[in-house]
Amino acid sequence: MSFCELHVHLYGCLTAEKLFEIGRNNPSPRWSIFTDLYEKVHGKHFDVLNFFDKYGDIQKFKELYFFNRRAPFIEFQSKFNLIIAFSVFDKNEISSVACDTLLEHFRQGIEHVEYRLMYSPRETKANYLEKTLAACEGLQKGEEKSGGKISGRMVVSLPRAGNYQENYHWLKEFMEQHNVIKKYLVGIDFCYIEEGFPPDEKRDFFQEVLKDNQAESSTTFSILYHVGESFADKTPFSAVRWILESAEYGAHRLGHCIALGVQPQNFFGKSIMETVSERTKQLRYELDHYESIREFGGYFSRNYLVSELDKLKHANPETQIEIKMDQQTINYLNTFQEFGMSHIQKFPSVIESCPTSNLYIGMIDDLPKHPLKRFVKNGLKVCVASDDPGIFDTTLQNEYELCKAIGLSENEIDRIKRNSFVYKSEYLSGRK
Ligand SMILES: [Zn+2]
Numbered sequence: 001m002s003f004c005e006l007h008v009h010l011y012g013c014l015t016a017e018k019l020f021e022i023g024r025n026n027p028s029p030r031w032s033i034f035t036d037l038y039e040k041v042h043g044k045h046f047d048v049l050n051f052f053d054k055y056g057d058i059q060k061f062k063e064l065y066f067f068n069r070r071a072p073f074i075e076f077q078s079k080f081n082l083i084i085a086f087s088v089f090d091k092n093e094i095s096s097v098a099c100d101t102l103l104e105h106f107r108q109g110i111e112h113v114e115y116r117l118m119y120s121p122r123e124t125k126a127n128y129l130e131k132t133l134a135a136c137e138g139l140q141k142g143e144e145k146s147g148g149k150i151s152g153r154m155v156v157s158l159p160r161a162g163n164y165q166e167n168y169h170w171l172k173e174f175m176e177q178h179n180v181i182k183k184y185l186v187g188i189d190f191c192y193i194e195e196g197f198p199p200d201e202k203r204d205f206f207q208e209v210l211k212d213n214q215a216e217s218s219t220t221f222s223i224l225y226h227v228g229e230s231f232a233d234k235t236p237f238s239a240v241r242w243i244l245e246s247a248e249y250g251a252h253r254l255g256h257c258i259a260l261g262v263q264p265q266n267f268f269g270k271s272i273m274e275t276v277s278e279r280t281k282q283l284r285y286e287l288d289h290y291e292s293i294r295e296f297g298g299y300f301s302r303n304y305l306v307s308e309l310d311k312l313k314h315a316n317p318e319t320q321i322e323i324k325m326d327q328q329t330i331n332y333l334n335t336f337q338e339f340g341m342s343h344i345q346k347f348p349s350v351i352e353s354c355p356t357s358n359l360y361i362g363m364i365d366d367l368p369k370h371p372l373k374r375f376v377k378n379g380l381k382v383c384v385a386s387d388d389p390g391i392f393d394t395t396l397q398n399e400y401e402l403c404k405a406i407g408l409s410e411n412e413i414d415r416i417k418r419n420s421f422v423y424k425s426e427y428l429s430g431r432k
Pocket of ligand 1 (some may be wrong): 387
């Protein structure tokens with residue numbers, strides 16, 4: 001059976017060979033981007049003299065580049081910085097990376113891929129166009145070289161802060177002016193650090209995109225949203241709510257959603273801080289959905305929630321408060337997640353689950369505890385994806401292999417594979 005890949009970042013797909021080539025052809029790699037963090041992580045100097053001779057043995061280069069074990073996020077960033085240091089990120093490189101990556105995915109038996117690409121938040125409109133065109137043309141070229149046996153599509157990752165509205169309007173305009181962009185560009189995404197960017201800030205924007213999709217079905221955008229992957233700024237309860245809100249506001253696919261299915265016991269004994277404003281939103285949400293939540297198990301009493309809310313009435317919204325994750329709270333988290341996994345099915349959103357990524361940089365320490373298992377048992381709409389397969393040294397096929405270790409049956413895995421084709425951006429956004 002062939003594969004459909006719906007969650008990869010284009011530059012995170014770079015093979016060691018391709019990255020090495022990019023670096024060697026770059027007359028002035030921005031070494032310090034890589035070496036500064038490398039030295040911080042490893043506590044030793046990194047000498048870049050004669051780098052391409054020293055690492056000419058690709059095996060040696062792979063050791064430097066691959067992030068293929070569980071380690072703190074900073075180590076992932078330090079390896080990813082090698083990509084940033086080596087890339088020129090001009091139109092020729094983007095086009096060549098898009099074309100070669102698509103052909104690599106074709107060789108791996110993939111039939112359809114959506115690639116995400118992020119620009120600097122300070123990029124001008126002219127550069128935005130040039131790079132978007134280059135990526136789309138690169139994909140077109142790759143498709144031709146494969147004899148039309150693979151299709152590649154493009155998604156632009158917009159900055160969570162920054163001018164995402166303006167960037168979206170540019171993209172919409174480019175689509176109307178350039179047929180190649182109209183064909184290949186299919187969605188927008190929000191990725192990178194999610195802490196500090198609640199989905200309710202994006203509600204009006206999502207509404208606008210959905211309205212535009214309805215108004216003009218030949219230039220629709222899917223809304224892809226990384227959420228519930230990393231939530232150091234709030235309780236797992238609030239993190240689950242962020243996922244549910246993203247679905248309610250109309251995101252078509254949600255990246256990771258670890259909080260929704262992670263083992264509650266992971267949090268046992270921890271003290272978690274969140275702001276008064278976050279806590280207030282959470283308590284209100286729990287009261288608004290109280291009856292439904294209670295259907296899934298024991299929970300805080302309604303009186304307790306009301307009194308907690310009352311205590312915060314005059315507090316500064318930015319003040320941090322501490323929530324203790326005792327055994328009872330852990331049990332209630334399980335109830336809230338079970339409610340969440342039922343509630344999310346009222347919306348069309350599909351969860352993109354990335355086993356290796358969650359194992360190496362997420363909070364999953366063991367594959368049988370991966371949230372995908374709970375998602376599937378509860379009948380959620382999911383697809384499996386590889387996120388940054390180049391740097392993680394994985395393939396989509398390998399991610400599906402890992403599904404067995406997670407505990408999914410052959411039938412369940414086959415169903416996910418098949419459904420992935422139905423969850424393409426063009427379908428979900430109603431492109432005609
Ligand atoms: Zn991602």
